Every structure is written in C-alpha cells, then in structure tokens.
Amino acid sequence: MVQICKMNVKNPIKITIAPGDGIGLEIMEATLRILQAAGAAIETESIEVGERAYLSGISSGIPPAAWETLRRNKIF
DSSP, rough: OOOOOOOTTTTEEEEEEEOSSHHHHHHHHHHHHHHTTTOEEEEEEEEOOOOHHHTTOOTTTTOOHHHHHHHHHOOO
C-alpha cells in the first residue's frame, strides 16, 4: 500500500520521472494526475531512458545525464 503525504505546497519535493517506452507515457500521465488530485506537492524532472537511449548508442539505456538527475533528486 502506497501512502501519499500532503506536503507544504511552498516546498514541493523534486522527483525524477521516466515515462519510458510503450504504454509508459500514458501510465505516467495518469499517475501524475492522481498524485496532483491527492494534493502531493511534487515537482517533476523527466529523464529519457529505455529504447531511445539504447538506440542512440548507450548500451545500458540510461544516459549519464539521467544518472546525475537520479543522484540529485534521490526519488524516482
């Protein structure tokens, strides 16, 4: 069970999101709408991972800039 804590809107928490491949974009959009309706005070930073990154030559599918964002925000 996931619990969402309502936070002070003046201090949103920055989270990293990755819409991903396939149906990931639709799922991410729906999830963010739910979080917004629940009053979660978050600010999102999107990263590109998956097939597009892999096809651009990054064998892990996760570009270095995405790793930097994950380390900085600590929430994925």
